[in-house]
Amino acid sequence: MRTIPLTPEIRNTLVGSFVVIVGALLLFYSSRGSVGNIVGGYHLKAIYQNVDGVSVGTNVMLTGIKVGEVTKLDYVPDGHRVSLTMRIDENIKLPIDSVAMIISSGMxxxxFIKLEPGGELEQLGEGDQFQYVQDAVIFEELLEKIVLDAEARRMEKMKNSAEQTIKPKSSPFGSLLK
Incomplete structure (x- = not known):
């Protein structure tokens, strides 16, 4: 058996070929989607005022498990809202009073869309719309509210402190301010 000497050129060609093959495989599998993609299933709709951070492909979760994904987002001019369509695994049955909430997975x-099952016996079916939804929370607005509340509390403390300082009975100068 004759062996081919492993010159630097041959080694570089083999390594390059290996990298190209692995890259092509990764590209192929990523274009097919993740392992948990929902192929069949049924479609449900939800109408939101704000879908900040949600896009086509966003996961739909039930008790921490992926059960679907967002397939379509449409602007609804009436009321300036967004119609969100999601595909749900056909094995998942949701009561008609279930809630579809837009949740952040951290700061x-x-x-992602979190589904909270309701208690009704009647179930949602193909093309049905959620009666109850919760819009996305925008962290910038939440932080702004926290900062403004803290500033208001600080100003109230300063006002109370100033009132205590110039109380008429607490100092001889207080009676002059009356």
């Missing part, structure tokens, strides 16, 4: 994390 800097992405968003």
């Amino acid at each position: 800097l994390g992405g968003k």
